[in-house]
Amino acid sequence: MAEQTALADTGASGAGKTDAAVVRDALGVGVAVGLSGFAFGVTSAGGGLTLPQTCALSLLVFTGASQFALVGALAAGGNPLTAAAGAFFLGVRNAFYGLRLSQLLALPRAVRPFAAQWVIDETTAVALPQPTRRAARIGFAVTGLSLYVLWNLTTLLGALGARAIGDTDAWGLDAAGPAVFLALLAPMLKTATERAVAGLAVLLGLGLLPALPAGVPVLVAALAAPAVLFLEGRRGRPSANDTAGEDR
Amino acid sequence: MNTWIAIGATALGCYAVKLAGLLVPAGTLERPLVRRLAALLPVALLAALTAQQTFADGHALVLDARVAGVAAAAVVLVLRAPFLLVVAAAVVVTAGVRAMGG
Numbered sequence: 113m114a115e116q117t118a119l120a121d122t123g124a125s126g127a128g129k130t131d132a133a134v135v136r137d138a139l140g141v142g143v144a145v146g147l148s149g150f151a152f153g154v155t156s157a158g159g160g161l162t163l164p165q166t167c168a169l170s171l172l173v174f175t176g177a178s179q180f181a182l183v184g185a186l187a188a189g190g191n192p193l194t195a196a197a198g199a200f201f202l203g204v205r206n207a208f209y210g211l212r213l214s215q216l217l218a219l220p221r222a223v224r225p226f227a228a229q230w231v232i233d234e235t236t237a238v239a240l241p242q243p244t245r246r247a248a249r250i251g252f253a254v255t256g257l258s259l260y261v262l263w264n265l266t267t268l269l270g271a272l273g274a275r276a277i278g279d280t281d282a283w284g285l286d287a288a289g290p291a292v293f294l295a296l297l298a299p300m301l302k303t304a305t306e307r308a309v310a311g312l313a314v315l316l317g318l319g320l321l322p323a324l325p326a327g328v329p330v331l332v333a334a335l336a337a338p339a340v341l342f343l344e345g346r347r348g349r350p351s352a353n354d355t356a357g358e359d360r
Numbered sequence: 361m362n363t364w365i366a367i368g369a370t371a372l373g374c375y376a377v378k379l380a381g382l383l384v385p386a387g388t389l390e391r392p393l394v395r396r397l398a399a400l401l402p403v404a405l406l407a408a409l410t411a412q413q414t415f416a417d418g419h420a421l422v423l424d425a426r427v428a429g430v431a432a433a434a435v436v437l438v439l440r441a442p443f444l445l446v447v448a449a450a451v452v453v454t455a456g457v458r459a460m461g462g
Contacts, residue, residue: 144442144443144444145443147444148443148444148447151447151451161363162363165363165364165367168367168371169367169370169371172367172371172375173367173370173371173374173375174374175374175378177402177405177406178370178374179370180409181405181409182366182367182370184409184412184413186363186366188416188418189418192362192363192365192366192369193365193366193369195366195370196365196366196369196370196373198405198409199370199373199374200369200370200373200374200377201401201405202401202402202405202406203370203373203374203377203378204377204398204401205398205399205401205402206374206377206378206381207377207378207380207381207384207398208381208395208398208399209381210377210378210379210380210381210382210384211381211382211384211390213381213382214381214382214383219382224379224382224383225379227382228375228378228379228381228382229375229378231378231381231382232378281458282455282458283451283455284425284429284450284451284452284453284454284455284456284457284458285451285455286413286426286454287414287425287426287429287430287433287450287451287453287454288447288450288451289409289413290409290410290413290414290426290430290433290450291429291430291433291446291447291449291450291451292447293406293409293410293413294406294410294430294433294434294437294446295433295437295443295446295447296402296406297402297403297406297407297410298437300399300402300403300406301403305400306400306403309400309403309404309407310403310404310406310407311407312404313403313404313405313407313408313411314407314408314410314411316408317407317408317409317411317412318411318412318415318416318421321412321416321419321420321421322419322420322421326418326419329408329412330405330408330409330412333404333405333407333408334401334404334405334408335404336404336407336408337397337400337401337403337404338397340400341393341396341397341400
């Protein structure tokens with residue numbers, strides 16, 4: 113979603129983009145996604161994590177999908193390291209965002225450890241399509257800052273709110289997690305390859321659920337990615353889809 | 361305690377991969393196969409997680425109000441609604457179905 117917004121906006125304004133226009137793009141994404149920290153706070157508290165644990169996740173992990181995955185796995189009674197492994201594998205994509213951003217932003221080495229925490233889906237989606245290095249840096253910084261502040265604030269409010277309302281399931285809040293995953297997944301399903309991976313992963317994730325310890329089926333389902341790539345390679349197409357991952 | 365271990369491991373791991381991306385010389389991970397795999401890994405994980413959190417109750421698969429909620433979210437997604445609206449649709453419909461005894 114963030115990606116669509118960012119791309120649409122650049123398309124309209126082109127290379128002569130003002131700093132104010134970049135800030136507007138960045139704030140649009142930062143505020144919209146930042147508010148959904150509320151859903152995370154509620155889900156985490158509803159899953160049995162304490163207030164400090166919930167807030168520590170948003171402050172220190174700060175990559176939404178991994179946070180939801182960890183909380184879901186722990187709530188399902190998963191082993192802590194299995195749960196962390198699932199969250200970690202979801203976070204690996206950020207390394208590839210970092211690669212793209214590091215060339216684009218050309219940050220001094222001393223700044224990189226601080227900028228790293230903001231290397232996520234949304235900042236990448238805003239920064240990559242910007243026409244100049246200056247615009248990309250502004251986009252990255254404003255998206256990162258607004259999202260970090262709001263996400264942590266709404267996490268706190270969500271966790272407090274969950275406590276106040278008691279049974280979060282009665283309010284349908286256990287559906288927030290899967291809805292977030294679905295919203296993140298939908299824009300990725302661009303070609304038949306992605307759909308095949310998703311389909312196989314669903315089958316593995318659900319099929320193995322009764323048989324394996326909590327959290328493990330998701331890790332096995334991750335093998336759908338190399339499996340489909342392997343099958344595609346066997347069919348002798350290094351794949352016309354190579355460009356599909358370009359914007360990631 | 362176990363929860364804190366999981367939080368610590370996740371925080372360290374997730375920060376390390378973010379930083380690695382910024383520090384590693386450009387081109388190291390730019391091989392097409394590695395890039396493809398990196399793009400497909402979240403697809404597999406997110407699909408499995410969506411399905412599990414919709415249908416799982418412990419080690420059993422069940423059909424309950426969540427299915428209606430996530431289906432509503434899918435419809436709203438197809439209509440290209442913003443992120444928050446997608447999540448809100450899932451929550452409201454799930455709560456509604458439960459309130460009606462579903």
